[in-house]
Amino acid sequence: MLERFLVQSRGFANTGPQGARTGFELLLRLPSYRGLRASLVDGVDVTVDGERFDHTLNHYVLQGRRLDLAALREASDLRWPLDQPACIQVDRPGGLAAGVHEVTVGVRIRQSYIPIEFQPGVVVETRWATIVLP
Amino acid sequence: MLERFLVQSRGFANTGPQGARTGFELLLRLPSYRGLRASLVDGVDVTVDGERFDHTLNHYVLQGRRLDLAALREASDLRWPLDQPACIQVDRPGGLAAGVHEVTVGVRIRQSYIPIEFQPGVVVETRWATIVLP
Amino acid sequence: MTPSTRKPFRYGVSLYSFTDDLGTVMGLEEALAAVADLGATGIELLGEAHVPGYPEPDTAWIDHWFRLLERHRLEPTNFGAWIDTRLHLSRPMTAREAAADLSRDIELAARLGFAYVRPKIGVVSFDLVPDPIWEEAIERCLDLAERRRIVICPEIHAPTPLRHPVVEAYVRFIERTGSRHFGLLVDTGIFQDRPLPHWPGETPEMRRDFLNGIAVDPQDFLALAPHVVFIQAKFHHIDERLQDAHIPWERVLPVLKQAGYGGYLSSEYEGDRAPWRSLEQVRRQHALLRQIERRLDAVEG
Amino acid sequence: MTPSTRKPFRYGVSLYSFTDDLGTVMGLEEALAAVADLGATGIELLGEAHVPGYPEPDTAWIDHWFRLLERHRLEPTNFGAWIDTRLHLSRPMTAREAAADLSRDIELAARLGFAYVRPKIGVVSFDLVPDPIWEEAIERCLDLAERRRIVICPEIHAPTPLRHPVVEAYVRFIERTGSRHFGLLVDTGIFQDRPLPHWPGETPEMRRDFLNGIAVDPQDFLALAPHVVFIQAKFHHIDERLQDAHIPWERVLPVLKQAGYGGYLSSEYEGDRAPWRSLEQVRRQHALLRQIERRLDAVEG
Numbered sequence: 126m127l128e129r130f131l132v133q134s135r136g137f138a139n140t141g142p143q144g145a146r147t148g149f150e151l152l153l154r155l156p157s158y159r160g161l162r163a164s165l166v167d168g169v170d171v172t173v174d175g176e177r178f179d180h181t182l183n184h185y186v187l188q189g190r191r192l193d194l195a196a197l198r199e200a201s202d203l204r205w206p207l208d209q210p211a212c213i214q215v216d217r218p219g220g221l222a223a224g225v226h227e228v229t230v231g232v233r234i235r236q237s238y239i240p241i242e243f244q245p246g247v248v249v250e251t252r253w254a255t256i257v258l259p
Numbered sequence: 260m261l262e263r264f265l266v267q268s269r270g271f272a273n274t275g276p277q278g279a280r281t282g283f284e285l286l287l288r289l290p291s292y293r294g295l296r297a298s299l300v301d302g303v304d305v306t307v308d309g310e311r312f313d314h315t316l317n318h319y320v321l322q323g324r325r326l327d328l329a330a331l332r333e334a335s336d337l338r339w340p341l342d343q344p345a346c347i348q349v350d351r352p353g354g355l356a357a358g359v360h361e362v363t364v365g366v367r368i369r370q371s372y373i374p375i376e377f378q379p380g381v382v383v384e385t386r387w388a389t390i391v392l393p
Numbered sequence: 394m395t396p397s398t399r400k401p402f403r404y405g406v407s408l409y410s411f412t413d414d415l416g417t418v419m420g421l422e423e424a425l426a427a428v429a430d431l432g433a434t435g436i437e438l439l440g441e442a443h444v445p446g447y448p449e450p451d452t453a454w455i456d457h458w459f460r461l462l463e464r465h466r467l468e469p470t471n472f473g474a475w476i477d478t479r480l481h482l483s484r485p486m487t488a489r490e491a492a493a494d495l496s497r498d499i500e501l502a503a504r505l506g507f508a509y510v511r512p513k514i515g516v517v518s519f520d521l522v523p524d525p526i527w528e529e530a531i532e533r534c535l536d537l538a539e540r541r542r543i544v545i546c547p548e549i550h551a552p553t554p555l556r557h558p559v560v561e562a563y564v565r566f567i568e569r570t571g572s573r574h575f576g577l578l579v580d581t582g583i584f585q586d587r588p589l590p591h592w593p594g595e596t597p598e599m600r601r602d603f604l605n606g607i608a609v610d611p612q613d614f615l616a617l618a619p620h621v622v623f624i625q626a627k628f629h630h631i632d633e634r635l636q637d638a639h640i641p642w643e644r645v646l647p648v649l650k651q652a653g654y655g656g657y658l659s660s661e662y663e664g665d666r667a668p669w670r671s672l673e674q675v676r677r678q679h680a681l682l683r684q685i686e687r688r689l690d691a692v693e694g
Numbered sequence: 695m696t697p698s699t700r701k702p703f704r705y706g707v708s709l710y711s712f713t714d715d716l717g718t719v720m721g722l723e724e725a726l727a728a729v730a731d732l733g734a735t736g737i738e739l740l741g742e743a744h745v746p747g748y749p750e751p752d753t754a755w756i757d758h759w760f761r762l763l764e765r766h767r768l769e770p771t772n773f774g775a776w777i778d779t780r781l782h783l784s785r786p787m788t789a790r791e792a793a794a795d796l797s798r799d800i801e802l803a804a805r806l807g808f809a810y811v812r813p814k815i816g817v818v819s820f821d822l823v824p825d826p827i828w829e830e831a832i833e834r835c836l837d838l839a840e841r842r843r844i845v846i847c848p849e850i851h852a853p854t855p856l857r858h859p860v861v862e863a864y865v866r867f868i869e870r871t872g873s874r875h876f877g878l879l880v881d882t883g884i885f886q887d888r889p890l891p892h893w894p895g896e897t898p899e900m901r902r903d904f905l906n907g908i909a910v911d912p913q914d915f916l917a918l919a920p921h922v923v924f925i926q927a928k929f930h931h932i933d934e935r936l937q938d939a940h941i942p943w944e945r946v947l948p949v950l951k952q953a954g955y956g957g958y959l960s961s962e963y964e965g966d967r968a969p970w971r972s973l974e975q976v977r978r979q980h981a982l983l984r985q986i987e988r989r990l991d992a993v994e995g
């Protein structure tokens with residue numbers, strides 16, 4: 126079972142060794158009524174406490190594979206199932222401070238059955254989420 | 260998994276043969292942070308659209324056993340676990356009309372570690388619930 | 394099928410109704426228990442949503458699926474599939490690729506006991522004309538569909554009404570191929586005659602197109618009825634007095650009855666996604682639809 | 695244990711924190727994954743709440759339990775139990791019956807790998823004096839506790855402060871029996887120094903007694919520390935700036951440190967039961983407690 130929020134409480138954490146953090150990551154529930162092949166996902170914008178990390182710069186871990194946006198757009202052989210969160214990885218030297226952050230995601234999805242004028246659709250959600258360890 | 264409401268959507272139904280209903284029943288999640296032996300439950304008041312069905316008159320089905328209030332109060336050998344709803348059965352000739360009803364329950368619980376002056380504690384909750392078949 | 398042949402409706406639910414609830418507040422077991430508790434018999438699902446490990450569920454899950462169906466006396470109805478024509482950003486999808494995807498879904502649907510497969514086809518225009526590859530893609534799958542006893546049924550969905558070139562093309566396809574393994578699925582959202590509330594992120598353009606309701610005349614169903622194999626009973630909100638805020642069931646159901654439709658009404662709740670709300674809304678819809686059907690049957694005698 | 699022996703705290707969570715969420719929006723797997731994700735190592739639960747089939751879980755569940763512990767590198771800490779002295783409406787519970795219930799819980803707790811069993815004892819007075827059968831009941835279980843390597847630890851819980859006849863009776867029991875299998879559990883709700891919001895159905899009498907906080911002086915912990923084997927880190931609300939609205943951790947943790955407490959701080963979230971809220975609140979508490987501990991350790995050098 127996943128949390129109802131897109132950004133899960135669990136998994137929001139700094140990356141890299143403690144004392145020399147390189148960034149942070151979060152787990153994301155797919156905002157869709159169906160699973161999608163990865164190439165139909167056009168990346169995820171992440172904003173933390175007003176600081177924006179563009180979808181073109183973030184990395185995406187799906188079913189154990191880590192991809193940049195270019196690779197994601199080509200990954201028609203990889204699936205993001207509804208019941209498995211994707212891990213979004215963000216570069217930020219030093220990581221985030223321990224404590225509560227305002228986190229916004231913009232998940233960009235390309236559906237085939239909606240006019241191209243509206244693609245990619247962007248699902249935006251904001252929540253408070255907590256980094257436990259600095 | 261149970262629904263967060265105490266009264267579950269599923270299981271709210273008329274009893275007895277269609278056309279000659281004898282009453283109705285509902286499934287109830289235990290409003291407690293722990294399971295309880297049945298004798299610690301002092302019955303459940305049920306009110307539907309303002310019509311009250313007293314806990315002294317209702318019947319209780321736990322783990323396949325059907326009890327009236329007197330039997331419930333003696334049932335120190337029977338458990339109502341958190342993960343299993345109890346079935347509350349109410350006599351009402353004709354049953355309830357198909358459609359949406361305002362249902363209130365008052366669940367009466369006797370805890371040993373709270374002063375007797377406050378026992379039984381009564382947990383009250385109201386929701387809309389739907390009878391599908393007349 | 395003549396108008397005088399009145400048949401009882403069959404009642405089902407699509408797991409689409411439980412979107413956002415499934416996987417966060419309920420699992421497949423609770424969903425099927427909820428559907429069975431309605432007195433419904435049909436269960437519809439979306440392959441790439443409700444089948445864990447799609448498109449290759451493990452056999453343990455398939456066993457589990459059939460055990461649940463048996464326990465709850467439910468039969469699989471329609472299997473939702475997609476032809477994701479925009480799968481490749483750099484190039485269009487070919488008809489062969491589309492046929493391969495659809496074949497895979499037909500095989501899986503048949504293995505899970507389904508009777509219908511709805512391919513949701515990518516569009517090429519603002520007014521939702523399907524990608525022309527649909528015709529070759531589906532034609533390539535007709536033999537397989539016959540072998541696996543599956544009926545392929547694209548969905549007539551708002552803003553496309555019943556009288557429309559897209560629908561006419563589907564009917565010509567039926568006439569040309571003579572296949573009994575192709576039919577039409579009607580989504581009752583086409584009958585919506587009052588506006589939906591705005592949703593988050595909705596643009597004025599999208600609103601203009603379909604969210605106010607395209608209010609198809611239910612009488613239009615009569616002409617198409619011989620080709621309609623399945624109905625998704627799309628709805629958005631039913632209040633405590635059992636009034637549907639958007640779909641005029643009192644006008645729709647008599648026409649379905651008159652047309653001799655005896656297939657499924659498969660609930661597709663598409664309203665507010667507050668947790669657990671879908672469970673209660675689907676119960677209201679079944680109470681409402683059955684109430685109207687009882688009244689129609691009583692009038693007919 | 696001398697005041698100069700400073701030890702690191704151990705971090706855990708009681709599944710009590712997830713009350714109303716467990717079984718409606720999460721299962722045991724998700725709960726344990728959430729606890730492990732905190733960097734915590736200890737898992738506390740309530741027998742008659744979180745053990746399916748309690749008091750006789752099947753072996754498949756026990757295997758599952760140990761697999762989850764291994765996967766998430768968690769160790770079982772405290773097993774919550776009750777002595778339900780009002781079980782029989784017609785007569786009081788005997789010490790023998792209470793001992794039988796507690797023995798059953800000690801056996802089960804040991805089988806599941808726990809180190810502590812907290813019996814919640816029924817009360818006989820308005821000011822929460824425990825039923826006098828507690829002494830004989832627990833004494834009858836001391837040998838079993840020793841054999842099964844369990845420490846029985848009644849809970850000091852608001853409105854009972856640390857300096858109180860009830861606590862003194864427990865200390866006398868320790869001194870008289872000399873048992874190392876009996877100790878005290880402190881619930882940090884006793885340090886609450888600001889009022890809780892009212893809860894539904896709350897009466898003025900209950901409010902007067904404990905919901906405004908009994909604000910025990912943390913310094914009182916020093917005298918009792920040698921007997922304290924476990925701490926439940928009770929809390930109700932921590933805001934976005936990591937401020938706890940009720941429990942003065944900044945004054946409590948230095949005393950625990952000074953007392954040489956090196957046991958668990960096991961989260962007991964007891965605030966608003968909005969779905970999923972508990973998950974985020976527990977994260978905030980661990981961020982806060984660890985932040986204060988880092989500061990204390992830095993000051994000490």
Ligand SMILES: [Mn+2]
Pocket residue numbers: 548550580625627661
């Ligand atoms: Mn539909």
Ligand SMILES: [Mn+2]
Pocket residue numbers: 849851881926928962
């Ligand atoms: Mn406690």
